[in-house]
Amino acid sequence: MTPFGVSRLCFIIVILVQGNQAIDCLAYKSGNAVTIPQNIECTLSSDLDADTIVVSGTITITMSAEIIATTIDIQAGGKIAADAVVSGGTGKGNAHGSGGGHGGRGGSPANNFLASSDAIAYGDIFNYGMYMSGSEGGGTGAGLGGGFIHIGADDVTVNGILSANGGDATGSGGGGSGGNVMLDIHNSFSGSGVILARGGDGSGGGGGGGGGRISIAHHQTPSFTGDIFADGGLGGTTETTLSASGSSMSSSSRQSSNPDSYGYLGHHNSKSWRPSTYAGSYLEMSLGTESYVTAIKTKGGSGYYVETYTVRFYNATSSSWVCY
Incomplete structure (x- = not known):
């Protein structure tokens, strides 16, 4: 390449950098x-x-x-x-x-x-x-x-x-x-x-x-x-239901084929917890550490499903259940 060619190439590069x-x-x-x-x-x-x-x-x-x-x-x-x-x-x-x-x-x-x-x-x-x-x-x-x-x-x-x-x-x-x-x-x-x-x-x-x-x-x-x-963004494509590892489940009553442990939706692929007595029924989950619960999901099937529910948490200071 001639010296003239080198001079032209350098000049073009300078112009491109300045343009960006x-x-x-x-x-x-x-x-x-x-x-x-x-x-x-x-x-x-x-x-x-x-x-x-x-x-x-x-x-x-x-x-x-x-x-x-x-x-x-x-x-x-x-x-x-x-x-x-x-x-x-x-x-x-x-x-x-x-x-x-x-x-x-x-x-x-x-x-x-x-x-x-x-x-x-x-x-x-x-x-x-x-x-x-x-x-x-x-x-x-x-x-x-x-x-x-x-x-x-x-x-x-x-x-x-x-x-x-x-x-x-x-x-x-x-x-x-x-x-x-x-x-x-x-x-x-x-x-x-x-x-x-x-x-x-x-x-x-x-x-x-x-x-x-x-x-x-x-x-x-x-x-x-x-x-x-001013809404929040979507979760990623591989998000799943949170694991209940380290937690325990209890309830007011349960049917033998639908025990408390089935209250965690990921425990069984087709069944969930079902109470034997519906009046005043509850499902309780005890978490191993202090946690924030951001969503609750219900599951129905075979003619059984949740129509309404309330959420309560246990206040250790007052030793009482508080409606959220």
Whole structure:
């Protein structure tokens, strides 16, 4: 290759590298107005203050940001997002692959209970001083938590997307928990877009991330007709019913072919516990350690099924059963 050829090759490489650099959203600020054009994606790593902010493209927040303006307009096709940007966090999932916690607890991983300190819920939607983001899930390939977005303006229109979602996991990790979206609106709140702080999905045996928090304070009746979601993510594809190992079952009564031990649904592939006397019947499960129960499943068959039930737990302090 001639020296001229080498010079041209080096020049082309430099141009390509520069073309892949992230664009700072402040580059689109002119005077006291910010306009993010359609098909443009820029990064916001600090707070943003302007009179008018119009978003037709995408603002990607690297962790957290406070956006203050007189008017904020997220147009159809536009997006302000702090999705899957937080490592660690107060509600980080456990090593077995639980989801991260935030507005709600993270989902448990397959065949494991959550300890009291795992994937906890935290934060306060009524305290603007608590700038709380989401948390990372647990295990291998965990999803990252959603970030924090605080918007303060006289008038806000959301026809696009405003989101702080947790990230989906890979491998056997838990999903990241949703982040925090706070809006403080003095005048009009309109649009038909979506506002999201959803938990990420678990993968393999990983649990889903807990939902985040969305707080909207408005001083006038809003005309916003869009959707608002802060739900938890789905569990992974290999999640199963928790094992009852280390637990014991007892009941008020039982039929001989449907004993107490069949109250654990995974004990028998076709039968379950059935009382011999139905009035006042109960099934009790004693857990070996302090545990959180996040779901209860019933099973019916051959004309027998559960119509209604209540859940009670034993309070050791008062030595009494308490209805949940």
